[in-house]
Amino acid sequence: MKKKMSRADRIFNTVNILVLGFIGLTCLYPIIMMTALSFNQGTDTMKGGVFFWPRSFTWVNYRVMLENVELRSAYWITILRTVVGTVSGVFVTGLVAYGLSEAKLPGRKWIMIYMIIPLFFGGGLIPYYLQLRSLGLINSFWVYIFPGLFSIYYCVVMKTFFQGIPQSLKESMRMDGAGELTILFRVIFPLSSALFAAIALFTAVGHWNDWFSGAFYVTKGSLIPVQTFLMNFMTFDASQTYSRDNAQAGAQALAKMTTEFSTITSTSLRMAAVMVALVPILLVYPFLQRYFVKGVLIGSIKE
Amino acid sequence: MTSAETKPLGIQPRPPTKHSLGRRLKRTVSLYGWLYAFILPGIILLFLFAYMPMVGLQVAFKDYVIYKPLSEAPWVGFQYFSFITDPVFWQSFNNTILITFFRFLFGFPAPIILAILLNELYNAPFRRLIQSLSYLPHFISWIVVSYILYTFMQLDTGPLNMVLQYLGFEQTNFMGTQDYFRPIVIISAIWKELGWGAIIYLAALSGIDPQLHEAAMMDGAGRLQRILHINLPGIMPTVSIMLILALPGLLTAGYEQIYPLVNATNLGVSNVLDVYVIRLGLTQAQYSVATAIGLALGIVNTLVVLGANWLAKRAGQTGFW
Numbered sequence: 270m271k272k273k274m275s276r277a278d279r280i281f282n283t284v285n286i287l288v289l290g291f292i293g294l295t296c297l298y299p300i301i302m303m304t305a306l307s308f309n310q311g312t313d314t315m316k317g318g319v320f321f322w323p324r325s326f327t328w329v330n331y332r333v334m335l336e337n338v339e340l341r342s343a344y345w346i347t348i349l350r351t352v353v354g355t356v357s358g359v360f361v362t363g364l365v366a367y368g369l370s371e372a373k374l375p376g377r378k379w380i381m382i383y384m385i386i387p388l389f390f391g392g393g394l395i396p397y398y399l400q401l402r403s404l405g406l407i408n409s410f411w412v413y414i415f416p417g418l419f420s421i422y423y424c425v426v427m428k429t430f431f432q433g434i435p436q437s438l439k440e441s442m443r444m445d446g447a448g449e450l451t452i453l454f455r456v457i458f459p460l461s462s463a464l465f466a467a468i469a470l471f472t473a474v475g476h477w478n479d480w481f482s483g484a485f486y487v488t489k490g491s492l493i494p495v496q497t498f499l500m501n502f503m504t505f506d507a508s509q510t511y512s513r514d515n516a517q518a519g520a521q522a523l524a525k526m527t528t529e530f531s532t533i534t535s536t537s538l539r540m541a542a543v544m545v546a547l548v549p550i551l552l553v554y555p556f557l558q559r560y561f562v563k564g565v566l567i568g569s570i571k572e
Numbered sequence: 573m574t575s576a577e578t579k580p581l582g583i584q585p586r587p588p589t590k591h592s593l594g595r596r597l598k599r600t601v602s603l604y605g606w607l608y609a610f611i612l613p614g615i616i617l618l619f620l621f622a623y624m625p626m627v628g629l630q631v632a633f634k635d636y637v638i639y640k641p642l643s644e645a646p647w648v649g650f651q652y653f654s655f656i657t658d659p660v661f662w663q664s665f666n667n668t669i670l671i672t673f674f675r676f677l678f679g680f681p682a683p684i685i686l687a688i689l690l691n692e693l694y695n696a697p698f699r700r701l702i703q704s705l706s707y708l709p710h711f712i713s714w715i716v717v718s719y720i721l722y723t724f725m726q727l728d729t730g731p732l733n734m735v736l737q738y739l740g741f742e743q744t745n746f747m748g749t750q751d752y753f754r755p756i757v758i759i760s761a762i763w764k765e766l767g768w769g770a771i772i773y774l775a776a777l778s779g780i781d782p783q784l785h786e787a788a789m790m791d792g793a794g795r796l797q798r799i800l801h802i803n804l805p806g807i808m809p810t811v812s813i814m815l816i817l818a819l820p821g822l823l824t825a826g827y828e829q830i831y832p833l834v835n836a837t838n839l840g841v842s843n844v845l846d847v848y849v850i851r852l853g854l855t856q857a858q859y860s861v862a863t864a865i866g867l868a869l870g871i872v873n874t875l876v877v878l879g880a881n882w883l884a885k886r887a888g889q890t891g892f893w
Contacts (some may be wrong), residue, residue, distance in 0.1 A: 275886075277795070277796075278794075278795055281795055281796070282692075282694075286698070289686075289689055289690065289698075289701070292686065292702065292705075293702040293705040295763060296706055296708050296709055296767065297705050297708070297783065299724065302720075302723065302724065302731065303720065303723065306723065315729060316729075317728055317729045318729075318734070320731050320734070326795065361613050361614070361617075362614070364610040364613065365614035366608055367607075368607040368608065368609075368610035368611035371604070371607055374604055374607055374608075377575045380611060380615070382620065383615065384614065384618060385620075387618060387623070387878075388873045389624060389878065390626075391626065391870060392622070392625025392626045392627075392628050392866075393629070393863065393866030393867060393869070394849055394853060394854070394862070394866055395628075395691045395853040395854075395866055396624075396625035396627075396628030396631060397625040397885075398622070398627070398643075398854060399619070399625075399628050399631065399859065400624045400628055402638075406717070414820065415617070415620075415621075416617075416621045418613070419613065419614045419617040424614065429688075448606065448608065449715075451608070453713055461705075464804075468618060474711055475712070478712075478713035478714075478715075479713075480714070480715050480828075481827070481831075483829060485850070485854045496713050496716075498777060499716070499719070500715050501717060501830055503715070503719065503722075503832065513637050536723065540723070543716050543719045546716065547714075547716055550711050550712070554711060555689070555704070555707065558704060558707070561707070562707075562771055565771045565772060565884060566771070566772070
């Protein structure tokens, strides 16, 4: 490809680099903007013109947010549900997928049909909510964990992957008298570590970013995760008719905090809160990239 | 199941023998007991969180109150399906279709174009950088995206309004009127999934035989010609399967994105079906109506998915399962 480029090629290249550079910038800029605003004095931000870096630098927004009891509690809930939910979810789904990957299993076809029907038809939001209620999961930490323990989609992806592992490997281990658990932990899981990493990553991000369960399945303030905290904290528009009790509490907490320090505004606090929720994702992102690209591609390969 | 199919794993096949049901069952359990034990949690979890809600759909046909068990609620027939004459329902239906249609129209080709452009980038480090950046929004929650949108378009301080003012335009309260709601939702949805969606097309592009390009260049084909006649046809199978997979999305505008953006000023356009059901059911506790709407939508959605699956199979793909 390193041949002499024609004029048309050079124009194409330049335009291409500009277009792609612009797309890259639109993905990066919001992070830059929020970082700058979160480190800038709120009253200074109101004058306008803070776009790329803080003009009058301060830690105070972060200090106030990190001292906030609700945010701290929400943060712990989020970490806890992400760790517990991811580990248990990937493990349970992996076990099911391994069981189903055995082609000779009697009744496998019927179990697969049972697993696939919910992909096509479901009860919908309200019956689901009523079921959570009758299981006693409303207002319980476990509402974040139990419904997510098993994922049909990831199960199918894992099953397909396990079926690609040579069956002779399993069979020779069975002949040597190894139990299924030994095979699972010694052969199957180690061979699928990249897939597990990808699925764990997606599951973890799903837990970290979920605001819905915290907003509707939980009313206890002590159980609210970070994203729901942010949701309640967001009432930008005082006329929002949708604000629920929690949202009003969020707005009141915000008003109280802004009066404590004269340089703080609601915008500067919000930006600090958002950054606190975003930083873990930004930190792990560069290291996990290769896993998720692999994960998407494995997931897209079908039987 | 014939006994030949349940032969012991890894052991030389034996001639099929007739065993009593009890002995066959015992052998199956001893061979596959562990595997069944592994699968059991999945079966129970699906029963609790997928099949029981299906049973719960009867709420749509009953006068249900939360403090009494469902079995005691009286049947009322199709009374709660009168939502079909409710103008608010149809408004939310229209709002949904308008958003999903335009999101599909612009959002479907966008990752294909991005993948093709990235593929034409020969500077590897720059290419990797742009790719990494373009995946980033996929990992940002919709709540944070809402914050970004509000802050980016704020009056007097938001970068967008500042640029507009600098260029001599009037400042606009983008988030405070309903006029810009749809474009904002559609553009932010595309922005969030653009790079992520391109991954699969990039993989398809990298699978195209380089000899095709070399031969075309020998024949004097320019870059645009090669994109049109080699790259595009090369990724067409992927495009068609993704197209079919996108069909079911035409009925859901996505509450995760839209609910955080709903406010009093944009209610006329932001009240999509998802949001409508959430408000009726979870905020106002009108369980029966909300379930009836959910059921009707669920049936339509199932038909769309089945239709898409049928299309996928006809197109020579494997379908969803």
